[in-house]
Structure formats: C-alpha cells, structure tokens
Amino acid sequence: MSTATTAKTVAHAGDGYHDDPPLVAGNLSFHEVTEMVAVHTEKKTPLAWYGAFSLANIGLMILLLSVAYLFWNGVGVWGLNNPVGWGYAIVNFVFWVGIGHAGTLISAILYLFRQQWRTAINRSAEAMTLFAVICALLFPTIHVGRVWAIYWTLPIPNQMEMWPQFKSPLLWDVFAVSVYFTVSLVFWYVGLIPDLATLRDRTPATKKLRQKVLAFFSLGWSGANRHWRNYEKAYLLLAALATPLVLSVHSVVSFDFAVSIIPGWHTTIFPPYFVAGAIFSGFGMVMTLMVIARKVYNMENIITINHLEKMNIIILLTGTMVGFAYITEFFIAWYSGVPYEQYAFINRATGPYAWAYWIMMSCNLLFPQFFWIKKLRRNVAFMFVVSIFVNIGMWFERFVIVVTSLHRDYLPSSWDYYVPTVVDVATFIGSFGLFFTLFLIFLRFVPMVAIAEVKMVMPQADPHFYEHGGDGHGAAHEVKAGKHTGKA
C-alpha cells in the first residue's frame, strides 16, 4: 500500500459517518415532518379514537366505582390481612411509578448523553410519565384507612402543633412523587412550547377558540434567537436536575421496603436495583405504546426500526441488571448466614407464591435475553410481545417483593396467605382506564412527537447541508441513499 493510498484510507476511515442510519427515514423535508405530526391534532377525530376512548372510559368508570365503594366501606373491602398489610395498592403504586421513570430517562438522561434518537420518542414518553405518575399517586392516597386526613402528611402549621414524622420513607414518598410530578410536568411543558406555537401558527383564522387556546399555552413563542438560547439553557438545566431526581424518586420508593427489618425487604441493593427495574418496565411500556402508535399514526419514518432497536438494547441492558440483582440477593441471602433471610428467599422460590416468583423470573430474566439476537431486536411483533411480558414480569416483581416477604416473616404464628378481592383487581384494571383516558386525550390534542427537536437532528438542520449541491439536491440524493448524515 503506497503512502498516498494510506493517507486516503485514513481520511476516508476518518470521516466516520458511513454507518449512521439517518434518524428520520424516508427523506422527509421539514414541512413534511410538521405535516405528519400536526395533522393528527387538526383532522376530524377518527372513529377508532372514539372507540378506544370509550373503552378507556369504561376502565375509568370501574376505577371511580371501586374507589367510591372503597371510601364508603373502608379498606377492609380489599384482601389485606394482618401480616400482609400492603397488597395490590402498594404493588400498583410501585408499578406505576416505575413505568413513569422511562419518560424522564428518555427526556433527561438520554439528553445529557447526547442521544439524538430520543427526539422521536421523548414527547410521548414524557406524557406517559405524567399519566403513570397520576395513576401512581392515586394508590398511596386511597390505601390509607382515613383518606380525608391525608393532608396531615404535609408539613402545614396547624392548631394541634403537630408535624409529620420526617424519618418515615412514606413521607419521603409524598415529597418525592409530588416533586417528580411537578418537575416532569414543567419539563414536558417547556418542551411543548415551540410545538404549540407551530400548531397555533397553523390554525386557520376561522377557528378562533383553538387559536386562542394555543396562543395562550405557547406563551407568545416566536422562535427568536434569544428565545432559543434561553430555551436550550433551561432545557439542559431541567434535564440535569431531573436526572438525579428520577434516580432519587425510585430510590425513595425502594426505601419504603429497604429501611424495614423484614427479611426480603431489608437489603441494601434495593435503591439502584429498583431504579434499574423502573427503567426496564418503563421502556417496556414505551415500547408497547410506540409499536401501536407509530402504526396507527403512520409515524414509521420518524419512529424508525432503529429507534425501536435502541430501546430494545436498553431493555436488554436493564433486564440483565435486574437479573443480576436477583442473583445478588439470592447469593447474599445465603452468604449472610441469617436463617430468616435464607428462608425468605427459599419461600419465594418454593413457597405458596412460587407461581408468582417464577412468572417474574421467566418474564424478566428470560424474555429480554432474546434481544441478544439482532433479528429479534428488529422484529416489531416480537418486541411487542416481549414488552408486554416485561410489564407482566415487573408487576409480579413488585408483587413478589411486597407479598412474599410479608406473608411469612419472623413469627410462624403470624403467617398467612393474601388473596386479592374483586375490588383490588377492579382498582388495578381501572387504573389502566385512567392511564389510557389521559393518554388518548394527549394523542388527540398535543403533537405526539417533538416536532422542533426532530427537525434539529435532521440532516437539513446542519449548516453545511446545502453546500454540496447549492440547492440541496445533491445532498438530498445522498440522504435517500442512506449515506449522508449532514456534514460535508
């Protein structure tokens, strides 16, 4: 090889762009992206949406009825017994909080890591966070015996001169989850402002009300240089604040269990392990929703198969982390030499709840491992099935942690078996009704993809894009061939 060709090879190898698949497929222009996303909030409501919305509303009704029944009759309508004081309500709470974490992971953590593929999914993932956290907040509220006194958990000066106990992780939950909801809402809304302005500008003059509403919520956004500069700074700061927040919120949720002295609960790995599980289950839910949404809303060019594959890799990674935590817990339980600790884990695998344990193990440990195979990682039907298994598995993980540790602990005389009642199950099903009601409203009225952000990662956004052909044709041709990603 002569020196000249070597230099050429080095230069060629050094350009480094050849294996990047474009983030937006189908050679779309800026305008086409706007059209594709915005149209769903502008067109006449499709019949299918009404169908789905009615179904979700039935779920919501079930929720309201079961909660009303619960309030009237008391928490005794649930299947809780004396050793198992926490059942479905706390399981569902942790489940929904966990779901909500993927949204912040996608919007904040992947932002800090400069993962541009997040732009296609962050909006709906954040919406999912908000609605999942609403579902989650429901459960700590209603699982108390006297719901009307729940404001006592807030540190408000009062004539009794009584304050909450700041050593209780249940109180930390109040702060953690409410702060999490607030910050997620602000983060989501800040991201929405440029897109709401786009919708405002597209509203025909005849639709006065729509125009007014959008003008109000877009806060007079004009897309000026100064706007963008401040906006990006604010977004970065919010991302940097939301990242420790998301880790701490689920850690605090894990403290509910880990600070106790119950065998099976008291273990120091819970904080990072719960966070990994939350990301795992949250990505499972994002996957379930995105697979359907991209099909129904024709977003295949924006939420491409490459996006889905990357999400599957994260599911594989976090699923493996969760599996590793299972092994660690089991090993240390044996290694500790504490008989209660050892029994707690033997009881999980072979006791009366062994069925739940093995559902959890197979769904969480086994199914994500199929994603080692690239073909399966890129198979939409397969990933849809796995994403549902992931959520089943993660629900059972919380069930196993909560119930199997409680139903048999130190004193054999207080061993019991927990069977949920119809009200338990109905409340859980109803929470899905609440979730999908909110999510469908979101899909109907708000752009489900962050239009402004997707445009930023498109090849045309690069200042050098038009240098090739002058009019952009030359470069556009390369985009079509999947070679050019933006830099000359």
Added chain:
Amino acid sequence: MAKTVRRSSPLTWLADPLQPTEATGAAFRFTGDMRWWLVPVLIGAALLVVSLVGWAVDPRQFYFSYLVGWVFCVSLALGALYFVVIQHLTKARWSVVVRRIPEALTWAFPILALLAIPILIGMHDLFHWTHHELIDPESPAYDPVLAGKAPYLNVPFFIGRLVFYFAVWTLVAYRLYTRSIRQDVTGDPEIPALQRKTSAWGLALMAVTTAFASYDLLMSLDPHWFSTIFGVYFFGGAFLAAFAFITLSAILLQRGGMLGRTVTAEHYHDLGKFMFGFTVFWAYIAFSQYMLIWYGNLPEETVWYRHRLEHGWEAHSAVLLFGHFVIPFWALISRTAKRIPALMAFMSVWVLVLHWFDYHWIAMPVLHPEQAGFHWLDFTCWLGLFALTFGLCFYRLSRHSLVPERDPYLARSIEFVNA
C-alpha cells in the same frame, strides 16, 4: 509499512502483548523519552523493596497495606476496562481521542495477577475465615456462621475464583487492546463491530466478576458482615477513579508536548462531567448502604459501621464524606472548572487519593479496630504498586499510537464540541 501487528516475546508479553507499532501521524506519537515510564517503574520497584522490609517486621500490617494498594490498582484497571467497553457499546464518538489511555491501562491485569501472590501467601493473616478452628465443630473457637459460609469461603475455591476473574478480565482486555492497536496498522473496517461484540458479552461477565471479586477481596475481610450493594459500591469507586486516571494521563501527555490538539477542553469537559456524575453516583450508593443499615440497625450489619465510627475511625468516615463527595461535588459542578486542565489535574489526583482512602477505610478497621491511623507501609505498598502500574501503562503508550488513529470516528472526536 507493516500490514499486521506482531506479538511480543513471551517475556515482554506481560508488559505489552504486542511489538511496537509505527504510527502514520507524528501528532499521535509518544515523543517523550524512556524516563516517562522507567522512572515510575523504578520508583515502584524501590518502594516495593522497601515494603519487603516492612513485611519482615510486621507481616500482618504488610498484607493489609498491600491488599489495599493492590485492590486499588485492580480497580483502576477494571474501571478503565468498563470505560472502553461502554464507549464501544454506545458507539461513543467524543471519547475516541482519549480511549488509548484506558486501553493501555487495562493490560495491567497480567502483572496484577502475578502481584497477587503476596496476598495468597498472606491469606491466613488477611482473611479470618481461613482459620480452620472456626469451622471445626469440636474446637472451642467454632463459629457456626462462618462454618455455614465455608462452601463459598474456602481457600481452593477462593483461588479458583480469583483465577477465573483475572482470566475473564485479561481476555476482554486482550481483545479490546490488541484489536485497537491492529486497527491503527491495518485499518480493518470489521474491527468496530468486533469490538462491540466483545464488549457486549464482556460487560455482562465483568459485572458479575467485579461484584464477586469485591465480595471476595474486601467484604470477606469481615466475614460476618454482608451487604448486597457492596459490588455496586466497589464498581462506582473504580469507575470514578478510571476517569481521574484518564484525565490525569491526558493532561500529563499534553504538558509533555504530546497529543497535539487532539484532546481539547471539550474532552476535559466531558471527562469532568463523568467525574462529577460518578462522584454523585458513588455518594448515592455509599449513602444508600449506610442509611439502610443505620435505619434497620440489625446487629449483624450495624457492627461494620460501628467499627468505622469509633476509635478515631469516625474522623476517617468524615473525611470520606467531605473529601470523596462534598468537595469534588462543588469543585466539579461548574462548566468553567471542568474546562481548566490544571484544575482537572488537581481534582484527578484528589479523586485517586480519596479512592485509595476509601479502600483503606474499608479494610483497615478490620486490622486496627481500636486505633485509627496510617502505617508507613500503607503508603509504600500503595504508591509502589501504583507507580508500577502507571509506569507500565506509559510504557505501552510509548510503543503504540497515543490515539486510535484509524478509528472511523477519530475525526468526529477531534472536532467534537459540547453543544
């Protein structure tokens, strides 16, 4: 120019598995003289010889000091290996210009495996569970808890596990290091995909081996105590220290007139962000472990912290809290600070020292529960092993290109800007 790379002779293989390679660009070359690596190696060897005197005088102290220094070096190499693996898996571009430094560091494993011999010799002094009378039911010293752990904590299995860990780490390091050097020479376009493949299974294996190595080498010093998060704690500190090592090495090389302008303030900024992030991660794990044990206050767990909160060790715990978390947190939080090489160099040294202090804090209260402090052997063993590791890392750097010069993302990494 050569089309392929050649293996070193068996003797030098331990220090560097490949023969020196030629570089295409002068900017990417090590231009310093051999003092760069020879002086640290000689200092390291001298300090270890001095430590041998300590071994003759006080073998138990030597073994503990040596273990801390050795685990410190192992954790550095492990952290570097995690860095390389994660950069490949995430197809990171920004880090290409600094990747050769951790790659060179990971080849410390073969030498470190040899340097484990004193620990194996001193096992009886280091690890309480090696005492036979504890697991003998007839003996008055019989300890049923330790006897229950004997299937795991026994000498042959311990050594077998250690061999396995080093085999895994060396294998992963060998593949990633030699392939990266091969890429400099041949520019084989298949290499990035191969590196990713090794990194994928490598990461899974490394996670398991790192956790179990931490249980074996540090947690089992106090064999009654247990904590499920301990492996993550070990990893958090190791990964943080690797960032400090990379930053420090890059700054030293640039001060020595090497690396040209390939490594810029942008890269230091990113390294600083990771140092900041993992300072917080370490604190998060350390706090979780402490708070959960303090809160539950179960006697079999609490005693570990009790030993670290009395007889002077409480001062060490406080130093750890402020030195390992509060000070680096505030020092590294601002954007400006992360872009000043002098400050980053200082913080790297700071982090490396505190990382050693962390392991010292874990191990030493087992030996001296009644009196906190340092022994001169703590410093000679640690600095001796570190100087040796450092010198050999620079020896490898001197034989090959300082950056992966034909990595497909090199150009992007050089022009990278924190937007």
